[in-house]
Amino acid sequence: MARTEEALFGRLRVLSEDPVARIQESAVHAPPTARVAVDEALEAMGLEVLDPSRGEEPGAPDRRRDGEAKDAGLDRSLPRSGWEGGIADMLSRIHQAVLDGNIDGVGSLVDEALHGGASAQEILETSLTPAMDVVGQEYEEGIRFIPEMLIAAETMKAAMKTLRPLLMASGVSARGKVVIGTVTGDLHDIGKNLVGMMLEGAGFEVIDLGVEVAAERFVEAVREHRPDLLCLSALLTTTMVHMPEVVDALTEAGVRETVQVLIGGAPIAEAFAGEIGVDGFAPDAAAAVPLAKRLVESSA
Ligand code: B12
Numbered sequence: 659m660a661r662t663e664e665a666l667f668g669r670l671r672v673l674s675e676d677p678v679a680r681i682q683e684s685a686v687h688a689p690p691t692a693r694v695a696v697d698e699a700l701e702a703m704g705l706e707v708l709d710p711s712r713g714e715e716p717g718a719p720d721r722r723r724d725g726e727a728k729d730a731g732l733d734r735s736l737p738r739s740g741w742e743g744g745i746a747d748m749l750s751r752i753h754q755a756v757l758d759g760n761i762d763g764v765g766s767l768v769d770e771a772l773h774g775g776a777s778a779q780e781i782l783e784t785s786l787t788p789a790m791d792v793v794g795q796e797y798e799e800g801i802r803f804i805p806e807m808l809i810a811a812e813t814m815k816a817a818m819k820t821l822r823p824l825l826m827a828s829g830v831s832a833r834g835k836v837v838i839g840t841v842t843g844d845l846h847d848i849g850k851n852l853v854g855m856m857l858e859g860a861g862f863e864v865i866d867l868g869v870e871v872a873a874e875r876f877v878e879a880v881r882e883h884r885p886d887l888l889c890l891s892a893l894l895t896t897t898m899v900h901m902p903e904v905v906d907a908l909t910e911a912g913v914r915e916t917v918q919v920l921i922g923g924a925p926i927a928e929a930f931a932g933e934i935g936v937d938g939f940a941p942d943a944a945a946a947v948p949l950a951k952r953l954v955e956s957s958a
Contacts, residue, residue, distance in 0.1 A: 745776050749785045752817065756789035759809035764817045778824035782861065786814055786821075790859040794944035804852070807943065811855035818858070832863040834886035834954040837879045839867035841900040846893035849923060849943070853889060856943040857950055862887075873900065873907035880913050886954045889946070890936075892923040901926075902934040918953040922946060 748771040755764040771781055793810040796802040802810075838854050840847055847869045858864045865883050867875060880888060888908075892898040901921055908914040919936040931939035938953055940946035 745771065745774055745780075748774050748776060749781065752781060752785035753789045756786060756810050756813045756817070757792060759806065759813050761809065761813045761816050764813050765820055768817050768820045772820070772824075778821045781817070782821060782825065786817055786859070787861055790814055790856065790947075793859075794856065794947055797942070797944040808852060808855070811852065811859050814859040815855065833861035833951065834863070835883060836862045836864045836887045836889055836950070837867060837876070837883055837885040838864060838889040838891070839871035839876060839879075840869040840891045840893075841897050841904065842870055842872045843900065844892050844894055844897035845869050846891070846923075849893065850889075850891035852943040853891065853922065853940075853946050856947050857889075860947045860951065862950065862954075873904045876904050877907050877911045877913065880908065880917050881911070885917055886957065887950055888917045888919045889950075890919065890921045892921075892926065895925045898923065898925050898930070901930075901936070905934055905936060918957055920946065920950060920953060 752767050752771060755767055768781060793802060793807055797807050836857050838850060840850050854864045854866050867879055876888065890901050890904055892901060905919060920938045921931055921936050922940050926939060928939050938949050940949045
């Protein structure tokens with residue numbers, strides 16, 4: 659793929675040059691605070707974010723993080739002030755933190771809510787999960803774009819760091835277990851990661867096998883983890899053909915009936931899912947969440 663080849667999705671421009679995808683923001687009119695947060699989420703995924711409106715080149719110093727974030731009042735070392743509005747207000751602030759992508763702030767909000775008397779389950783069910791539903795819905799409606807969805811998913815994950823042990827201790831089980839991976843020969847993982855994050859955000863326990871996962875490895879993981887759902891991703895027309903191999907391997911191993919199989923990726927269409935006998939296809943991460951919920955509920 660040539661260095662000049664560009665793909666525009668949402669408000670991001672991906673400059674696809676091996677070995678790392680370089681993402682360049684197109685002219686986004688977002689405030690500095692939102693830009694810093696989005697950039698951080700993308701960089702956490704190993705992507706270099708460049709802003710052409712500032713003439714940024716690969717390797718240039720990060721002026722936004724050092725300068726504008728402080729100018730915009732985003733000095734993350736400052737403690738957040740408390741509030742007096744009671745549990746309902748705390749829960750609503752956590753909900754809002756996910757919508758705002760407040761990755762750094764959400765942990766202390768969750769801590770304060772727990773100290774204020776909210777239960778982990780209440781925070782999950784009243785604040786976090788509904789916020790992710792809104793994020794998915796807004797993505798479908800074209801109000802949010804991939805970066806905002808990523809950052810909301812990261813915020814949810816940050817909140818779950820505190821909540822997960824409490825939920826496990828209190829016996830609240832995850833919505834279901836998911837094993838996810840990109841099929842053999844395929845290195846693309848941005849979309850797969852996004853699907854994994856959104857499913858995690860929706861309350862699933864997600865086991866990510868990574869990229870270039872061979873059919874036998876998927877079978878092993880199904881035997882080992884006994885997931886409710888197996889998610890397969892492929893971004894190349896040359897690798898989507900490995901999806902039926904996974905289905906065949908599951909059948910041969912006698913575990914096909916124990917798991918719902920959901921597939922996705924840019925070259926995949928609904929008809930292909932029907933042809934290869936999987937249980938579902940979703941075109942994007944937002945659509946994957948309700949489908950995953952339906953599949954898991956229907957098999958319970
Ligand atoms: C970034 C990128 C890369 C990066 C990957 C970095 C990474 N860590 O992922 C790098 C530079 C490594 C790369 C390499 C290659 N790439 Co590339 N790449 C892209 C690019 C530009 C963006 C993909 C992306 O991340 N999109 C953003 C994410 C969010 O979207 P997504 O992946 O589609 O995922 C969404 C949905 O598809 C869905 N989804 C995805 N997986 C799953 C799974 C489930 C279960 C569900 C339900 C849904 C789901 O939900 C996701 C989120 O909403 C695309 C072009 C494009 N517009 O797609 C080309 C593209 C996919 N690459 C292409 C090619 C040809 C290659 C190379 C073969 C180039 C080469 N000659 O070396 C290599 C292959 C390497 C390999 N063995 O895999 C072609 C594929 C053509 C084809 N149809 O086969 C594309 C389409 C470019 C093009 N126009 O030709 N690539």
